[in-house]
Amino acid sequence: ESKYMRVLIIGAGILGASVAYHLARKGVEVEIIDEEHQGKATLAGAGIVAPWATAVEGQPEWYGLYAAGARYYADLISGLEGPGETNLGYGKVGALVVAEEKGVLDEAEARLLRRIKDAPEAGDVRRISPAEARELFPPLREGMEAIYIPGGARVDARLLSAAMVRAAVAMGATARNDHVTLRLQDGKAVCVGSDGRSIRADEIVVTAGAWAAQILNPLGLTHPVGPQKGQIVHLRLPGVATGKWPCLLPVGSHYMLAFDDSRVVIGATREDNSGFDYRVTAAGEHEVRGAGLALAPGLASATHIETRIGFRPAGSDIKPILGRVPGIGGLTVGNGLGASGLTIGPFAGKCLAELVADGAAPTALDGFGPKGRG
Ligand code: FAD
Numbered sequence: 001e002s003k004y005m006r007v008l009i010i011g012a013g014i015l016g017a018s019v020a021y022h023l024a025r026k027g028v029e030v031e032i033i034d035e036e037h038q039g040k041a042t043l044a045g046a047g048i049v050a051p052w053a054t055a056v057e058g059q060p061e062w063y064g065l066y067a068a069g070a071r072y073y074a075d076l077i078s079g080l081e082g083p084g085e086t087n088l089g090y091g092k093v094g095a096l097v098v099a100e101e102k103g104v105l106d107e108a109e110a111r112l113l114r115r116i117k118d119a120p121e122a123g124d125v126r127r128i129s130p131a132e133a134r135e136l137f138p139p140l141r142e143g144m145e146a147i148y149i150p151g152g153a154r155v156d157a158r159l160l161s162a163a164m165v166r167a168a169v170a171m172g173a174t175a176r177n178d179h180v181t182l183r184l185q186d187g188k189a190v191c192v193g194s195d196g197r198s199i200r201a202d203e204i205v206v207t208a209g210a211w212a213a214q215i216l217n218p219l220g221l222t223h224p225v226g227p228q229k230g231q232i233v234h235l236r237l238p239g240v241a242t243g244k245w246p247c248l249l250p251v252g253s254h255y256m257l258a259f260d261d262s263r264v265v266i267g268a269t270r271e272d273n274s275g276f277d278y279r280v281t282a283a284g285e286h287e288v289r290g291a292g293l294a295l296a297p298g299l300a301s302a303t304h305i306e307t308r309i310g311f312r313p314a315g316s317d318i319k320p321i322l323g324r325v326p327g328i329g330g331l332t333v334g335n336g337l338g339a340s341g342l343t344i345g346p347f348a349g350k351c352l353a354e355l356v357a358d359g360a361a362p363t364a365l366d367g368f369g370p371k372g373r374g
Helices: 014-025 060-081 102-118 130-136 157-170 209-219 282-295 338-358
Strands: 006-010 029-033 095-098 126-128 146-149 174-176 181-185 188-192 203-206 225-236 247-250 255-259 263-267 303-315 321-324 331-335
Touching: 006 014, 014 029, 014 157, 014 331, 014 338, 029 157, 060 157, 060 338, 095 102, 095 130, 102 146, 126 130, 130 146, 157 174, 157 338, 181 209, 203 209, 203 338, 209 225, 209 303, 209 331, 225 282, 225 338, 263 282, 282 303, 303 338, 321 338, 331 338
Parallel strands: 006 029, 006 203, 029 174, 095 247, 203 331
Antiparallel strands: 095 146, 126 146, 181 188, 225 263, 225 303, 247 255, 255 263, 321 331
16 A cells, blocks of 8 residues: 555755665555755765763663664665665774773773664773774774774765765655745645645655754644754875774764775764854864864875865754654654764664654654654
């Protein structure tokens, strides 16, 4: 039955792209519409997939989804490789947790060992010496003991989201750019294009990132997600093979990761009061670059390529919002992925596709549903 439904997806970041891809795989007719706002989070996201080291505690539902997101990556990547999508910037390069103080690293290790008990994909987590750490990540400061997580990974989210849209289109989906709005008609959500015409759909999925409230609130909803600005610095070390370098995760400070093209990325600011200000600021860039050079002085002579800006869809709560909107027909929301959306997004998108196509929410989405009107 699901085969003959038509689903409209608003926003093709990592989450919308995943919903589209997984719906198309189920034979559902899909239309993807994306405005490509400046600061689309998926185009700026760093790409670290290593949830087990997070310092956030006391959020078991969120953490469960975060960990499930990382676990799903292996299936996701092999599913895309089948039809020939192999250029995703994905690598299981490992991750290094480092800290200034031994006591802090000990705490991080205890937390990690507790978490990876049911995450074999994290691999054989172990303490390594400062010399071993510098072998893995040569620009690193001397004297930094580290915890090595072999199962840590990184991905180029630009490539991954484009690949999922392309794979969906190859299975019959359509994708185009437009700015759309929503309105209510007889208790059901209707999507209207910039030409003023309504777009036919049995179900609308809003995966509109930090902009989602702009189209949901006019329906009488109070959607609690807004932009958290991130500035992230890209460097190049000419001639240096950086493709196998692990992600660097200092406890409580700015992280770092590397890609194949001699590229090293330092992230990122977390600005809750900058709105949709799409500008690289003196202080923002200074903060990130300064933290990066303090941790990895070997980057001092790197070329500065660019500083990207992204607006994380940040909720009033760390928990994402994933599910059907109560009281409004044909409306599903996927939003609020915050700072961990590249890890959670592919899995959350698969779950939303199951909800929409099969009519019942998978248990992984229990407790994440949006609130209704008033
Ligand atoms: P987006 O990628 O923002 O996509 C939403 C899309 O919807 C946009 O293209 C927008 O134009 C479109 N849209 C909105 N309104 C409309 C409309 N009315 N009509 C048409 N289209 C519309 N996560 C990790 O897991 N690991 C990381 O290392 C990591 N690093 C990050 C670093 C930075 C600097 C930032 C900013 C984020 C990082 N994240 C990371 C988080 C991750 O990038 C985000 O959570 C994720 O990309 C959000 O995806 P999304 O699909 O919800 O939104």
